[in-house]
Amino acid sequence: MKPVVALVGRPNVGKSTLFNRLTGSRAALVSDFPGLTRDRQYGSGRLGGRPYIVVDTGGLSGEREGIDVLMESQAMRAVMEADIVLFLVDGRAGLTGADQTVLEQLRATGRPIVLVINKTEGQQPAIAFSEFAVFGAADAYCVSAAHGDGVATMMAEVLARFAPEEGEEESADAEVDEEGVRIALVGRPNVGKSTLTNRILGEERMLTFDMPGTTRDSIFIPFERDGKRYTLIDTAGVRRRSRVHEAIEKFSVIKALQAMEASHVVLLVVDARQGIGEQDARLLGHAVESGRALVIAVNKWDGLTTDEREEIRGALDRRLSFVDFAEIHYISALHGSGVGDLFRAIDKAYDAGRKSLSTPMLTRMLQAAVAHHPPPLIRGRRIKLRYAHQGGQHPPVIVIHGTQTAEVPDSYRRYLESCFRDGLGLAGTPVRIAFRTSENPYRPTPAARRAQPSAAGKRAGARTAGTDAPGKSGKSRPGQSKPKPKSAGAKTRSGAVRSKSGGKKPGGKAPARPRRGGSR
Numbered sequence: 203m204k205p206v207v208a209l210v211g212r213p214n215v216g217k218s219t220l221f222n223r224l225t226g227s228r229a230a231l232v233s234d235f236p237g238l239t240r241d242r243q244y245g246s247g248r249l250g251g252r253p254y255i256v257v258d259t260g261g262l263s264g265e266r267e268g269i270d271v272l273m274e275s276q277a278m279r280a281v282m283e284a285d286i287v288l289f290l291v292d293g294r295a296g297l298t299g300a301d302q303t304v305l306e307q308l309r310a311t312g313r314p315i316v317l318v319i320n321k322t323e324g325q326q327p328a329i330a331f332s333e334f335a336v337f338g339a340a341d342a343y344c345v346s347a348a349h350g351d352g353v354a355t356m357m358a359e360v361l362a363r364f365a366p367e368e369g370e371e372e373s374a375d376a377e378v379d380e381e382g383v384r385i386a387l388v389g390r391p392n393v394g395k396s397t398l399t400n401r402i403l404g405e406e407r408m409l410t411f412d413m414p415g416t417t418r419d420s421i422f423i424p425f426e427r428d429g430k431r432y433t434l435i436d437t438a439g440v441r442r443r444s445r446v447h448e449a450i451e452k453f454s455v456i457k458a459l460q461a462m463e464a465s466h467v468v469l470l471v472v473d474a475r476q477g478i479g480e481q482d483a484r485l486l487g488h489a490v491e492s493g494r495a496l497v498i499a500v501n502k503w504d505g506l507t508t509d510e511r512e513e514i515r516g517a518l519d520r521r522l523s524f525v526d527f528a529e530i531h532y533i534s535a536l537h538g539s540g541v542g543d544l545f546r547a548i549d550k551a552y553d554a555g556r557k558s559l560s561t562p563m564l565t566r567m568l569q570a571a572v573a574h575h576p577p578p579l580i581r582g583r584r585i586k587l588r589y590a591h592q593g594g595q596h597p598p599v600i601v602i603h604g605t606q607t608a609e610v611p612d613s614y615r616r617y618l619e620s621c622f623r624d625g626l627g628l629a630g631t632p633v634r635i636a637f638r639t640s641e642n643p644y645r646p647t648p649a650a651r652r653a654q655p656s657a658a659g660k661r662a663g664a665r666t667a668g669t670d671a672p673g674k675s676g677k678s679r680p681g682q683s684k685p686k687p688k689s690a691g692a693k694t695r696s697g698a699v700r701s702k703s704g705g706k707k708p709g710g711k712a713p714a715r716p717r718r719g720g721s722r
Contacts, residue, residue, distance in 0.1 A: 204246075205364045206255045208284035210277055210308060212300040213261025214238075215290045216320040220347035221245060221258035224357065230258050231419050231453055240273050241409050241421050241436075242280050249354065252361045257284060260409075262304045269416070272409050278311070286314045286360060293322040293330045293344065305337060316360060317342040323349055381424060382431025383552050386465035388458060388489075390481055391439025392416075393473040394501040398535035399423065399436045402544075408436055418454045420461040427545065435461045440485060462488065466555065466596060467495040467548050467630075474502045474514055474532070478521040486525050493597035495551035495631040496528040499544060504534040527623055529630055551630025555596045559626065564590040564600060571621040580609040588640065598626075599634045607637035 207224075209217040218230035218239050225245035231238055243258040257280040260273035281287055287308055291301050308315050317339035322330045323346040330344050341359075345352040387395045391414035399408045403425060409416060423434045438454035462468055468489040472482055489496050500514070511532075518530060529547040533540035568590045577585040586605045593599035600622055619633045 204253050204255050205286065205361060206257065206284045207360065208257045208259065208280045208287045208313075209290060210259055210281060210287055210304065211261065211290035212298070212304055213263055215261070215292045216347045217261070217290055218243075218258055220288075220290065220318075220320065220345075220353070221256055223347050223350060223353055224254075224256045229419075229422075231457065238418065240269070240276070240416065240418060242276050242407075243419055243421060244423075249357050249361060252366060254357075254361060262300075262307070264300055264303050269409070269411050269413065272411060275406075276409055278307070281308065281311050281313055284313060285364065286316060287311075288318045288360075289315050289339075290318045290320050291334060293319045293325060293333075296333055297336065302337075314363075315339070316356075318356065319344045320347050322346060323351055381422075381433040382426075383467060383548065384433045384435060384465040385467050385469055385548060386435040386437060386461045386494075387469050387471055388437050388462055388485055389439065389471035390473070390476075390479065391441060393439070393471045393476075394535045395439070395471050396436055398471060398499070398501065398533075398541070399434055401535050401538050401541050402434065414439060420457040430549075435465055437461050440481065459488065462494065463492050465494060467497060467551050468492075469544070469548070470496065470498050471535075472498065472500050474500045474506060477514060477517055483521065486522070486528075490525060490632050493632060493634065495548075495555045495597070496525060497544065497547045497551055497630060498522070498525075498528050498530045500530060500532045501535050503532040504537055504539065527629060527632065547630060554628040555598065555631040557595070557598060557626070557628065559592040559598065559600070561589070561591040564592065564622070567622060567625045568602060568618075571618060575614075575617060577610060577614055580606055585610060593636055594634075597632045597634055598628060599636055601636045601638055603638045603640055605640060607639045610637055 209221055211217055218232045221230045221243065222228055222232065224247045226247065227245060229245055230243050239258060240260045245256050245258070247254050247256055259277035259280045262274055262277055263270050265271070289305060289308060291297070305315075317334065317337060319330050319334060319342065322344040325344070327344045331342060334342065343352060343356040343359075345356055347353065387399060389395055392412075396408035396410045396417055400406055400410065403423065407423060408421065417436060417438045420438070421436045423436065425432055425434065437458035440455050440458050462485075470482065470485060470489070472478060486496070486498075498518075500518070503511070506514070522528070522530070529551070531540055531543055531547060533544065535541065568587055572587055577587065579585075583606065585607065587602050587607070588604045590600050590602045593601040600618075602618070615635050618635050622628070622635075623633050
């Protein structure tokens with residue numbers, strides 16, 4: 203078994219920074235803001251071939267009201283699950299009363315505790331240890347989670363407490379992280395995503411509170427159901443951009459969108475009392491553009507009258523016409539009604555996204571769709587779609603080859619998507635169509651076109667050949683007869699031939715008489 207290490211301390215001592223350092227990731231949000239982390243965050247790490255599990259927790263403030271009570275409950279759950287607890291304190295701020303209160307709570311659990319003095323870069327270890335000597339900790343380490351100073355040495359000594367099982371290192375090297383089907387729960391704030399997560403898992407895994415924006419991190423939770431592996435990703439609520447002002451919420455939205463792209467199936471949770479809003483439509487559009495399978499869960503369905511339910515159904519049909527392939531389920535996360543049916547739709551959408559499609563079957567479906575509704579004419583020429591084959595999965599990509607495919611209108615593309623989805627039974631997943639224009643085998647290659655003379659070059663060559671023709675240059679080419687010499691006389695307009703001396707040949711007219719008076 204991998205040793206489980208819990209990071210516990212008061213707010214803003216660097217637990218999330220150390221979590222990211224130990225896991226080699228950026229899974230936890232980090233900011234100079236107390237109380238940023240609220241839920242338990244699990245991650246895996248490895249040091250010298252030794253694997254381990256790290257648990258990040260919310261800060262223990264000692265408050266006994268509001269959300270701080272729930273955060274403390276989540277942190278103490280992580281302590282009871284851990285094999286060893288790393289108690290973090292701030293080396294810059296020094297010893298505080300809150301640190302003493304947290305240490306007393308941890309000692310009451312009976313778990314092994316290691317004191318970790320964080321933020322000690324640039325300090326003498328002896329001075330840092332002296333300030334916290336009052337704790338009487340047998341094991342203490344000075345580290346810098348932000349820069350990594352002393353972290354490897356600390357973890358090596360912490361893991362040395364646990365004897366490695368036989369074959370642990372070899373199995374860890376050959377281990378494949380099988381997360382199963384990744385399901386991202388997305389939606390607007392306070393629609394019941396965390397409540398639904400707890401209902402699915404059967405425990406209070408996520409912190410739930412009647413306040414929008416309770417969840418801030420994207421929490422990955424692996425679990426198993428009916429012998430099949432899944433990973434739930436609970437995300438922060440996504441509001442409209444105009445209403446997001448804090449930097450922390452902006453990072454939470456980014457993490458939610460990244461979780462959506464990392465998932466196989468997106469489970470959009472909608473509040474039945476609020477209906478489908480503009481932000482819900484944007485999230486659906488982002489899921490479709492990302493090519494993710496989609497299931498819609500309308501939460502808080504209990505307590506509505508029959509008229510209200512009919513009105514909500516009609517509104518959903520009007521607003522969600524662009525995702526008519528997604529199944530809609532009406533549930534109550536608080537009471538659990540309808541939650542079990544979600545996994546049937548999730549499995550169906552996931553299987554549709556990874557389905558293998560044969561080329562002959564796709565080609566026959568394409569020919570039937572074209573015969574039923576041919577593509578339009580483009581400049582008097584018909585678009586020809588010849589054959590189709592599969593080009594990818596998650597989502598299914600169908601590549602269609604033909605001529606003038608770049609001119610296919612969007613309306614005809616949607617028609618083909620609908621034909622393939624209905625014919626193949628691809629429920630719950632979008633279908634992408636990619637067109638490829640076939641090459642003309644008789645069209646000359648670019649190299650051949652460069653080698654051929656242009657039309658201007660042909661005309662210039664013709665002019666050059668004309669200047670070298672006989673009778674123009676006065677010289678004859680070899681093998682050609684010489685040009686005939688001109689006659690001694692020339693014809694006049696009347697057709698008579700005049701000699702060089704001006705006299706008239708027999709059969710011609712007499713020359714003109716000179717003018718009287720002579721020349722002037």
